[in-house]
Amino acid sequence: METLRVALAGRSYPIHIGAGVLDASDLYRPHLGSGRVAVISNPVVAPLYLERVKEALRRAGAPAPVEVLVEDGEQAKSWGALERVFDALLGARLGRDSTIVALGGGVVGDLGGFAAALYQRGIAFLQVPTTLLAQVDSAVGGKTAVNHPRGKNMIGAFHQPAAVLADIGALTTLPERELRAGIAEVIKHGLALDAALVDWLEANLDALLAREAGALTHTVRRSCELKAQVVAEDERESGRRALLNLGHTFGHAIEAGAGYGTWLHGEAVAAGMVMAAELSVRAGLLAASDAARVRRLVGRAGLPVTGPAMAAERYLELMALDKKAARGRVRYILLERIGSALVRADLDERLVRDAIAAASPPAAAAAAR
């Protein structure tokens, strides 16, 4: 097991990475406080890992946690699901000294963390991510939210977990499509912050797709290191943290436009990164050969290199409401080279349309131009 720390003064917390950490009662115990525990999960993850987590909690002194299962998939990041979690917690009379354990992927983590942020004005929570996407990205950093029909993650809070238990062993049961979706966020970390990680991915993608333990561990550790550093510098995303949204402005438009749950978040981010790279080239920032390198790596990971058949108009409409927009202008995260991103808000709309077309299916591309 390896342990990293997210350094946030009074709210610093550990990220434990390794095979079997979800069974380690010692890792739960320091964070359970005096109250009761609720485990939030979903019907896909619970049959695989809930009993093991309950056994660890029992040994940590928290028998009989309240169990709340929410729908599988992005649809669960809803106002209604959140309300059902509150009903369950209040129904079981959980007090302000309780702890939520979020056991699952990014959706369960975002929803469980958001419930913890709001329940009785904030209780503690532990992230036990079971997908690659959650382990390398969403479980770290305290962003929690639900979606709104008008945009993704529109209603949310910053609420840091008390600890993250990233069990590499859980990745063995992950469906292939979700493994690939997680790799999208790893590629994002490399493209935005760390050229060496991109080199490593290009060299080790096959080992990663084959789920070799060493490759998985390196991937999760390096991603968490990069993310922990950025979050420690800029918890509330007033600056540098925004770079981690590379591919997300386009990606959120894809998710909302296609209907939540149609595209996996990581798939939408993958196509979004190709668009961001194309836009970077058109903005005179990135070499065309580097955009080709992005597209090649995304494609090799089995991720989409084009968005859905959606009109450029619709992208622009959805992106105008993006949280990163300021004074009505969309702020794009672009690449100046592999491993270095920046924010630009003053882009000609024609360049954006061109970039969307360059990463759209042929028919949609023709219509977009």
Next chain:
Amino acid sequence: METLRVALAGRSYPIHIGAGVLDASDLYRPHLGSGRVAVISNPVVAPLYLERVKEALRRAGAPAPVEVLVEDGEQAKSWGALERVFDALLGARLGRDSTIVALGGGVVGDLGGFAAALYQRGIAFLQVPTTLLAQVDSAVGGKTAVNHPRGKNMIGAFHQPAAVLADIGALTTLPERELRAGIAEVIKHGLALDAALVDWLEANLDALLAREAGALTHTVRRSCELKAQVVAEDERESGRRALLNLGHTFGHAIEAGAGYGTWLHGEAVAAGMVMAAELSVRAGLLAASDAARVRRLVGRAGLPVTGPAMAAERYLELMALDKKAARGRVRYILLERIGSALVRADLDERLVRDAIAAASPPAAAAAAR
């Protein structure tokens, strides 16, 4: 005009108190940022003050704010009302650089502040309290929430305003019943923290009920001073701030038991303080003569000195879910003397029943014992 400050490191903010502060565009301007503005109010307050606030905002460089009116009364602190606020803000495409202005009493402030806490993971907000209760208590300190059928303020967040504009002039239009409800929280501040304020209230209650400007100003200023100090010491209510919940454990049970909106919050707190004083006597902490003094002051303010005709059983049931409960034990805020409160969790249930009976209508009292 007088200005106090709530000292919270990076999130310190001013409280401006005086007649006409809601017209002062200079007091809004520093807090509006670069984005747009939404004013949240209700159909009772809006006809009286919305145009004046809009005029001040216009002069501060924010013409045409989005206007959202929520229901009058405690019923508006609901999940549904919150959702309607989000729909309006997203419908008008307000970005993360927007500001919410909460114009109204405690309900509008709690709801508007909670919406600001969650909208796009948190935007700025200004409190423009128009009731005595909001000016002396709820607009200061960053507690925001909605109610849940199972308990008051169960879903919420700590989110400090950027400024509080407490216009004493607005208190001239306040219905008599609401003025008295506000006085309950002033009495609370005195009983819990400041014997001199209790002496002052006993000497000046008639001037306060007659809404003399000097009496109103003293009341708001002194209450804000006390509250600002406590909030600066203990923003998240891990210690001393809990003393400000004097009367609230019983009071929340009264509000929930009677149905939200039947009792005004201040009325429920008033009867709750009498119960807390009676319980303090029974716990051997407070002289019976001091409990009588509490009851007399509450009664002179035209506030209820007994709760509704509700069984003690029902109080205990509702209080067991109180946010201040820890490890399933209700934590009571008691008085050791006038001006000094403390927290006790180890009370014999019979004493609690007795205290409820001592401040219940005759029939309910007989049933409770």
